[in-house]
Structure formats: C-alpha cells, structure tokens
Amino acid sequence: MCVFHYLACLSPTVGSVLYHTFMNHEGGEPIYHTLLSLDMVGVCLVNTLGCLPIVYISLMCHPLMRSLALLAYSIISAWGIFCAITARSNYGRLRAFIWQALFRLSLFLFRWLGKGAGSPTSLHLFFTMDMLAVLGGLVNLCRVPERFSPGFFDYWFNSHQIMHVLVICSIIYMHWGMLEDLAWIKTFQCPAME
Ligand SMILES: [Zn+2]
Structure with missing residues (x-):
C-alpha cells in the first residue's frame, strides 16, 4: 500500500x-x-494508484467485496487512462475521470455510513482531496480568470497554474488521509464474522 501511495504522489x-x-x-x-x-x-x-490503497483499507473486513472493488476500480481506471490520453479536448480529458470520481464518492459514502473500515479522521481529508481535484479540473476547463481579461494572466495566476496548485493541495490531502489510515490500521482488528 505504501509503495502504491508513494508512486501515486510522485507520478x-x-x-x-x-x-x-x-x-x-x-x-x-x-x-x-x-x-x-x-x-x-x-x-x-x-487517480488509480492513489485510490487502490483507500479501497483496500475501506473494504478490509469484506474480502470478496474488496477483491471485486479493486478489480472494478482497475478496469474503470484502465478505461479512464485510455480516454484521457486519446481525448482531444480539455472537456474530454476531464470526462475521462468521472467514473473513477463516482466510484470514490460511493466508497466514501459507504465509509460515512459506518460500513467501511478506516480511520474516522481520514474521511474528510479524502473528501477534501476529491473536491480540490474536481475544482482544479473545472477551473482548467472554464479558463477562469483569463477568459475575463485575455492576455493579463499569461504569466501568472492563469487557470492552468491554479489547477496545478489545487492538484498539489489535493495530493497533500490524499497523503494526510493515507497517513491517518495507515496509523489506524496498525491497531485495528476486523470484527469476527457471525
Ligand atoms: Zn500543466
């Protein structure tokens, strides 16, 4: 999990x-x-390597569901990667990540309902991570602020720079969330099955 997580942060x-x-x-x-x-x-x-450890931890007490979810997320991710590198527009590139984002949202909902495993303090960090990433994608897509003042933001504070800053913040939140989960997992034992 640590290897996947660090590769995700660096890639x-x-x-x-x-x-x-x-x-x-x-x-x-x-x-x-x-x-x-x-x-x-x-x-x-x-998007892919960063989320797999989160899926693993969230479903660690449901082995079958965990394997299926890891497989499903890998397939969705492979499709997303194909769409992202073949897309010819920013809209197409953003759209390639929708299924992964929806999958993560369902996973967070599952944890929020108390059914998944994971540190109680990491969920809001993961949620913030996704909100920042989505915001970054939307800013990049909408071309704000340069669309209001063309030429003025060519060097500084254009949408692409704002997107990169938001994405870096998003990765930092993912890292914080993962640290919480990894510390939490050390002392956690799944409840015995009836
Ligand atoms: Zn860039």
Whole structure:
C-alpha cells in the first residue's frame, strides 16, 4: 500500500514537470501530444494508484467485496487512462475521470455510513482531496480568470497554474488521509464474522 501511495504522489509531479519543461520544443504536434499524454498518464496514475490503497483499507473486513472493488476500480481506471490520453479536448480529458470520481464518492459514502473500515479522521481529508481535484479540473476547463481579461494572466495566476496548485493541495490531502489510515490500521482488528 505504501509503495502504491508513494508512486501515486510522485507520478503527476514527474509527468507534469516533464511536460512543462519540454514545452519549448519545436517538434510540432506529434511531440506535443506525446508530452501531453505523459502529463495525462501522471494524472491517471495518481487517480488509480492513489485510490487502490483507500479501497483496500475501506473494504478490509469484506474480502470478496474488496477483491471485486479493486478489480472494478482497475478496469474503470484502465478505461479512464485510455480516454484521457486519446481525448482531444480539455472537456474530454476531464470526462475521462468521472467514473473513477463516482466510484470514490460511493466508497466514501459507504465509509460515512459506518460500513467501511478506516480511520474516522481520514474521511474528510479524502473528501477534501476529491473536491480540490474536481475544482482544479473545472477551473482548467472554464479558463477562469483569463477568459475575463485575455492576455493579463499569461504569466501568472492563469487557470492552468491554479489547477496545478489545487492538484498539489489535493495530493497533500490524499497523503494526510493515507497517513491517518495507515496509523489506524496498525491497531485495528476486523470484527469476527457471525
Ligand atoms: Zn500543466
């Protein structure tokens, strides 16, 4: 779980840094799309690898359901990755993550209803994580604030920068939530089945 979690924290950072570092290339559209795919794979990996440990912990007392949920989330994620790297618009890229987000929302609901396992203090951290990520995606999609003042935000405070800051905050919340869950799991025992 720790390995998945740390890979998840690092992947979008590495993907996005590579994408932006080589943004000054003169190789034309094919290179641009390869770099953009790299950026998207990073985002996909944080969505996938970051959530699998959360699924595992949340359903740790329901082994069959846990295996099915891990499989289902992996399939949804593989489909999401395919859609994200083949999408030709920001809207398409954001849409690729909807099923993963809905899956996580159902998982959090399950925990909130007291049926899932996990630290009682981590749920609001995971919820904040998803809200920040969704907000980041929407800001990037709506092109706010530069749409109100074109040219003014070219270097600072444009929607893409705001999105990256929100995504980093989202990853920090995921990390905090995971730390809570991992500390909690050490002393937890599933109730004996009747
Ligand atoms: Zn970027």
